[in-house]
Amino acid sequence: MAQVLEFKLPDLGEGLTEASIVTWLVQVGDVVAVDQPVVEVETAKAMVEVPCPYGGVVTARFGEEGSELPVGSPLLTVAVGTPAEGEGADEGSGNVLVGYGTAAAPARRRRVRRQDDVPAAAPAAPTRTAPSASPAPPSEATPRSGPVPVISPLVRKLAREHGLDLRELPGSGPDGLILRADVESAMRETMQVRAHVAEAEAVAPAAAPTQAPAQVPTPSDTSADGIRVPLRGIRGAVADKLTRSRREIPDATCWVDADATEFMHARVAMNAAGGEKISVLALLARICTAALARYPELNSRVDLAAREVVQLDAVHLGFAAQTERGLVVPVVKDAHVRDAESLSAEFARLTDAARAGRLTPGELTGGTFTLNNYGVFGVDGSTPIINHPEAAMLGVGRIIPKPWVHQGELAVRQVVQLSLTFDHRVCDGGTAGGFLRYVADCVEQPAVLLRTL
Secondary structure, three states: OOEEEEEEOOOOOOOOOEEEEEEEOOOOOOEEOOOEEEEEEEOOOOEEEEEEOOOEEEEEEOOOOOOEEEOOOEEEEEEEOOOOOOOHHHHOOOOEEOOOOOOOOOOOOOOOOOOOOOOOOOEOOOOOEEOOOOOOOHHHHOOEOOOOOOOOHHHHHHHHHOOOOHHHOOOOOHHHOOOHHHHHHHHHHHHHHHHHHHHHHHHHHHHOOOOOOOOOOOOOOHHHHOOOOOOOHHHHHHHHHHHHHHHHOOEEEEEEEEEOHHHHHHHHHHHHOOOOOOOHHHHHHHHHHHHHHHOHHHOEEEEOOOOEEEEOOOOOEEEOEEEOOEEEOOEEOOHHHOOHHHHHHHHHHHHHHHHOOOOOHHHOOOOOEEEEEHHHHOOOOOOOOOOOOOOEEEEEOOOEEEEEEEOOEEEEEEEEEEEEEEEOOOOOHHHHHHHHHHHHHHHHOOHHHHHHO
């Protein structure tokens, strides 16, 4: 006789206590294999596909898409094992259409249709086969026909909270998928329209004194209150971390301009030699790891309980990546033992995963030093907030042609501004200045890096 096992939401690490269900990857009645992903969840760190440790038939799911579950609560149940000979009549009628079997297995939980769900064009013939549950309406058993882009429950919720009909919104994602940015754009347009209406109503009495005065907007008006965006998920986690950093770390920032002309020439020469292309970020990372070897105080963290500065042996290099879901900081593990080509490949892999929302909690934690290339936003300088509990962050501005004194003469050179924000508890300004000056020297004369390796 089959044994029904319960699979609970596992501990996803790093102190995470709950997760939101984004997409169920299996239905009740599906046959699953050991370690097959069964649900996609969103934590405060990343989007994660959760694999099931059991192989068998899914008999129940717990939680609707968009709902939040605490760690340790049931996710689904799986019937494991094969019925003994002669028990088939009691266990069900075999592989039949989902929702129309004769078994006494747990009934499939009905999903309440939200008013802003996008309807499918037309139903297609059911194709999924598995042991069945008690009868359910045909709409539950019949899948949508053709590829229909699946809108994130979080996007649907945001649209619902602001009275937007998703059926009327154009999608900018693949195959017309409606993204959060599309909803936020529609929200801004709605706010502008309401603002214009309110302005017209306010001006009308002055133009026609005989008319009744316009109503004064109340505090409950959306135009008066503005748009409220909950600090949840990644945005909430980032807010908490930055607040803690600013509260606990006495930071200071120093900066310097550097002539990056030879640095850019060196990169062109390296890529012209063949092999995998090497990115600017990878070369800067290689310089950072060499500088941290000379100034290990900046690759450390403060143990407040012990009142000690802990200098770390390995460099796990975080880098800031902007995505549709907000700013994330993936971590290149053991960056100090990687060459420029390996660093380029790992930066590319983690960046792609970040943009797809597929970074694991392990790839977003454990950093010891952060490299922040804000030059991609077209700015020269910044005083960033340290990524707690790290001790320092190197910021890199845009590399652009500027007037520069080169070999005693005025010339146009490729110039970049470098800034170092550091925890003043781990070192004094001399150490921070020495680190930044070494980085600048390597940028201006790449041969310096070869000489000191």
